[in-house]
Amino acid sequence: MAENGDFRFGNSVKAVVMPNGLPKIHTHGGGAGAENGICHDDSAPPVKAQTIDELHSLQKKRSAPTTPIKDGLQQQQQDNAAFATISEEERHKLQLQSISASLASLTRETGPKVVKGDPARKLDTPKVTAEHHHYITPTISISDSALKFTHVLYNLSPAELYEQAIKYEKGSFITSTGALATLSGAKTGRSPRDKRVVKDETTAEELWWGKGSPNIEMDEHTFLVNRERAVDYLNSLDKVFVNDQFLNWDPEHRIKVRIVSARAYHSLFMHNMCIRPTPEELENFGTPDFTIYNAGQFPCNRYTHYMTSSTSIDLNLARREMVILGTQYAGEMKKGLFSVMHYLMPKRQILSLHSGCNMGKDGDVALFFGLSGTGKTTLSTDHNRLLIGDDEHCWSENGISNIEGGCYAKCIDLSKEKEPDIWNAIKFGTVLENVVFDEHTQEVDYTDKSVTENTRASYPIEYIPNAKIPCVGPQPKNVILLACDAFGVLPPVSKLSLPQTMYHFISGYTALVAGTEDGIKEPQATFSACFGAAFIMLHPTKYAAMLAEKMQKHGATGWLVNTGWSGGRYGVGNRIKLGYTRKIIDAIHSGSLLKANYKRTQVFGLEIPTEIEGVPSGILDPINTWEDKEGYKETLLKLGSLFKKNFEVFANYKIGQDGKLTEEILAAGPNF
């Protein structure tokens, strides 16, 4: 062997250039009398493979029973077990038919030819399932689109979705902790002005329309135009992702959802956010109760009636379908389904809630309401308590149930010290949206807002170590309303009467700060009825009446917690330390705050405690934290007027059967 051209790896491995120019790598000292005394011999039987493809095929074990496509071997095994075969075969056929029906054009004769599996894999060529489809003899009217196959990647695992994302979706990377970093494209948040709902005879009566309502109307025909656009787009692709999953952990009120999408990112996001079926549940899934067609990469046609931009998120309650065009932001799917629940659940006397929820070791349940960024996820994720859910719940006679199977945490400025459970949940399987990371180490910089401030992590709820599985709990004891008050005048915590709770629930206040680039900006007050006006479908007073009834019946206490500014408004004061807010929340949970001494504030008439363990007493009454006392009073009155003005539209509505409660709620607002 020529010494010439030898090169060494460390001192135990060397590669030798063979006559054909290709290096052969072998361990050093192959002959007798090896330097290091270790003798490697190659006597293990050779791998039974003739080609690299055959070798690869040995890596994979067929997974049972949800992988729908079968190879020859499995087919053989099934032929032997004739009994099971027929029914499983039949089930798979029905499953494919159901997916084909989901993807069917409403104007052509039948659904597309769907076949399961990745088109990139040779094994998965259409011949396997061609016989599953009994096509009518082609006539002149059949379109080219009916002649091609659409590959369906059905309920893929996170590992498979990672591979799909990394191979085919630009901007997908594995971060240093194993999460899948991805880009949501031009939209990095929801598009509420492009969310439309079909107004038909039923919904015209039932839903909340007009000023303040999130439901922008469209007609059935326009919905069908957009649906056709989405379906045609999806069918034109080589492959689509289909997720069949559940919503709502209450088994009596579980909803079956199907999500058809074009990106592995969307499929993994929904895998994390919805409830994941067991293999058995998936086998017997049947027909979904609701279907999403996510064609987000494809715009709507702006010549279509009602369209005002290239984005349209369309909800058709009668058809139980949602169509997404022109936005890839995955939160549209999550919150679109939440809207559906806000319609379906109240019909069953169940209250749907934009809230987080956790439970103490003694079974005391707390709800955390609040608009985006006020702390639902942060505060419901509590090392000392069991997490039921971070964002969407149902309150029924059975108690509380989470709607979702995962959490969706804000990541901006995330720190391991302050939010260890969320930090540790960002690992393999988690989708990280729009974050910035080091190009070499792929370590995420959570402070970087280059793509957006709304960076997010989506992870299965069981990634939080003290998640309560199944995600259900008994009747709540505390109802905590969170507001991030950038005016800095709301107390860090107030105990609310029932009418006050209703007043603040209907108001749904928070104040955020608009752009921070050109120095200090005015805080922007936001009022969003029921702390989620973007997602409710009925008039806010319908949900408020249900909440009042339930809180009364189960004796829950209402609290208002300001997670925003103290010591002055934004620009002067600072955001209340998360550590203090946690102490306040601890005192609510333990029941100690209920027994504290209280005094009443001016203007808002809020009951504020004089002492809380672990919190400096000086901050409990915000006036003490402001140097500029006049400024404080002025700002307080300003916020009070904003509340009054916002509430005017609700003054003419009766809440519940009880005229008295309505009066009390109207009187529970700021008074000056």
Ligand SMILES: Nc1ncnc2c1ncn2[C@@H]1O[C@H](COP(=O)(O)OP(=O)(O)OP(=O)(O)O)[C@@H](O)[C@H]1O
């Ligand atoms: N005192 C505080 N209390 C709560 N959160 C705080 C506080 N100070 C800073 N924060 C930060 O505010 C953010 C709260 O966001 P969080 O994800 O909990 O919002 P959310 O209510 O769940 O909103 P969304 O409905 O959009 O998911 C977190 O980034 C958290 O670190």
Ligand SMILES: O=C([O-])CC(=O)C(=O)O
């Ligand atoms: O839906 C989203 O994008 C994030 C969220 O939870 C909210 O806004 O309430």
Ligand SMILES: [Ca+2]
């Ligand atoms: Ca959240």
Ligand SMILES: [Mn+2]
């Ligand atoms: Mn939310």
